[in-house]
Amino acid sequence: MSTSESGSPSATSLGTDRVKRGLAEMLKGGVIMDVVTAEQARIAEDAGAVAVMALERVPADIRAQGGVARMSDPDLIDEIIASVSIPVMAKARIGHFVEAQVLQALGVDYIDESEVLSPADYVNHIDKWQFTTPFVCGATNLGEALRRITEGAAMIRSKGEAGTGDVSEATKHIRTITSEINVLRSKTKDELYVAAKELQAPYELVAEIAETGKLPVVLFTAGGVATPADAALMMQLGADGVFVGSGIFKSGEPAKRAAAIVKATTFFDDPAVIADASRGLGEAMVGINVADLPAPHRLSERGW
Amino acid sequence: MLALQGDVREHLAVLRGLGAEAIPVRRPEELATVSGLVIPGGESSVIDKLSRLFGIAEPLRARIAAGMPVYGTCAGLIMLADTVLDSITGQQSLGGLDVAVRRNAFGNQNDSFETDLDIPELGEPAVHAVFIRAPVVESVGPRASVLASLPDGRVVAVEQDNLLGTSFHPEVTGEHRFHERFLDRVRAAA
Numbered sequence: 287m288s289t290s291e292s293g294s295p296s297a298t299s300l301g302t303d304r305v306k307r308g309l310a311e312m313l314k315g316g317v318i319m320d321v322v323t324a325e326q327a328r329i330a331e332d333a334g335a336v337a338v339m340a341l342e343r344v345p346a347d348i349r350a351q352g353g354v355a356r357m358s359d360p361d362l363i364d365e366i367i368a369s370v371s372i373p374v375m376a377k378a379r380i381g382h383f384v385e386a387q388v389l390q391a392l393g394v395d396y397i398d399e400s401e402v403l404s405p406a407d408y409v410n411h412i413d414k415w416q417f418t419t420p421f422v423c424g425a426t427n428l429g430e431a432l433r434r435i436t437e438g439a440a441m442i443r444s445k446g447e448a449g450t451g452d453v454s455e456a457t458k459h460i461r462t463i464t465s466e467i468n469v470l471r472s473k474t475k476d477e478l479y480v481a482a483k484e485l486q487a488p489y490e491l492v493a494e495i496a497e498t499g500k501l502p503v504v505l506f507t508a509g510g511v512a513t514p515a516d517a518a519l520m521m522q523l524g525a526d527g528v529f530v531g532s533g534i535f536k537s538g539e540p541a542k543r544a545a546a547i548v549k550a551t552t553f554f555d556d557p558a559v560i561a562d563a564s565r566g567l568g569e570a571m572v573g574i575n576v577a578d579l580p581a582p583h584r585l586s587e588r589g590w
Numbered sequence: 591m592l593a594l595q596g597d598v599r600e601h602l603a604v605l606r607g608l609g610a611e612a613i614p615v616r617r618p619e620e621l622a623t624v625s626g627l628v629i630p631g632g633e634s635s636v637i638d639k640l641s642r643l644f645g646i647a648e649p650l651r652a653r654i655a656a657g658m659p660v661y662g663t664c665a666g667l668i669m670l671a672d673t674v675l676d677s678i679t680g681q682q683s684l685g686g687l688d689v690a691v692r693r694n695a696f697g698n699q700n701d702s703f704e705t706d707l708d709i710p711e712l713g714e715p716a717v718h719a720v721f722i723r724a725p726v727v728e729s730v731g732p733r734a735s736v737l738a739s740l741p742d743g744r745v746v747a748v749e750q751d752n753l754l755g756t757s758f759h760p761e762v763t764g765e766h767r768f769h770e771r772f773l774d775r776v777r778a779a780a
Contacts, residue, residue, distance in 0.1 A: 305721075311631070312596055315632070332678070334636045335636075394699075395699035
């Protein structure tokens with residue numbers, strides 16, 4: 287492969303599977319925070335975020351304001367990249383490979399092909415193997431996760447229901463993925479052919495998961511996490527880390543809440559630490575109960 | 591195994607594969623029970639913050655000063671460096687290695703790469719090294735020595751007495767020789 291501009295030596299390979307999946311491995315045990323300004327990005331970094339997601343509107347506002355939600359303004363993404371030293375992620379619409387090309391050209395560290403934005407293609411997702419920049423994609427179940435990995439996703443996040451502050455969908459999705467993995471583990475080889483058919487995923491990948499008992503990429507969780515206890519719940523349910531969207535900057539004291547969620551994610555199995563982190567955080571985001579959301583307004587149903 | 595954040599699982603698998611008894615360490619009481627420590631890859635700014643917040647940074651500095659063997663990869667190398675360049679405001683390292691390390695020295699994720707490194711001390715074959723938003727050792731003081739460099743001369747692995755640090759991640763490629771080197775020191779120090 288070619289020598290990069292920053293002067294990496296020759297005979298090096300860029301954008302390999304290992305390098306793409308590897309960055310997600312390094313984010314494990316961490317919190318990735320949605321930010322809409324450079325100032326918020328700095329607050330997130332100071333509070334201990336392991337990466338930030340740069341976007342124009344947090345999911346709660348996208349939900350409230352409606353309309354078509356698209357990739358963010360490149361100026362905003364540039365500003366956020368310039369303002370922090372931790373990895374910067376940004377969202378492209380499902381199937382919008384040109385938005386993804388733009389994000390790669392801007393030098394973001396991870397592209398989120400996200401159901402939070404309005405889909406650009408109701409049939410196809412992006413062919414993510416074509417990119418040097420790694421992708422994270424949402425999933426509500428194992429089959430969806432495996433289809434995204436087959437398309438080249440280097441990290442999976444369970445979807446939850448973004449912008450609600452209601453953690454119930456996130457719980458459902460991470461539980462679904464882990465229990466479907468457990469079911470695979472108990473199957474015989476001939477049953478795995480049928481499982482692959484039912485999951486609409488390649489047999490080789492299904493067989494690999496039946497063997498290892500885990501996805502071949504890192505699994506974070508997202509969508510509705512608003513408190514330190516929510517984050518710890520996700521970790522105890524088997525997530526490798528958490529995304530917090532509207533939960534931080536839609537709350538009363540963002541810096542304090544952000545730091546508290548970071549603590550609870552690391553000490554997810556220590557109720558005393560979580561209790562301590564949960565004290566005096568001011569008001570949490572108001573939130574919407576997912577049950578009150580009519581089905582057409584549920585973002586987690588986007589993705590195929 | 592310092593387990594505040596990062597690729598803890600990969601390191602634990604390598605250490606246990608080599609027959610070591612390895613545990614995750616997040617608290618001072620846990621640190622007191624181990625005879626060596628690996629600091630994983632991750633975000634150095636986060637590992638630093640959590641290590642101070644939960645009171646493990648100071649006891650860890652004391653253990654390093656007392657000669658406990660420590661191996662750091664990527665963020666772990668940053669934590670072991672006496673001087674950190676391009677750190678976030680207020681970021682501290684544990685120190686111990688007489689080197690200055692620059693964070694994200696190669697650029698953003700698109701510049702992350704894999705390559706083969708010849709490391710005479712480890713013999714054949716060459717080490718297949720994975721660099722992920724990796725740091726680089728920008729200057730090496732008299733007490734530290736260079737273990738590996740890229741063909742362009744940039745230093746990516748250093749050691750000093752019982753401390754070992756690499757910019758890259760042997761734990762993700764099945765490369766065991768660095769962990770063996772670390773475990774040899776743990777046994778010798780015990």
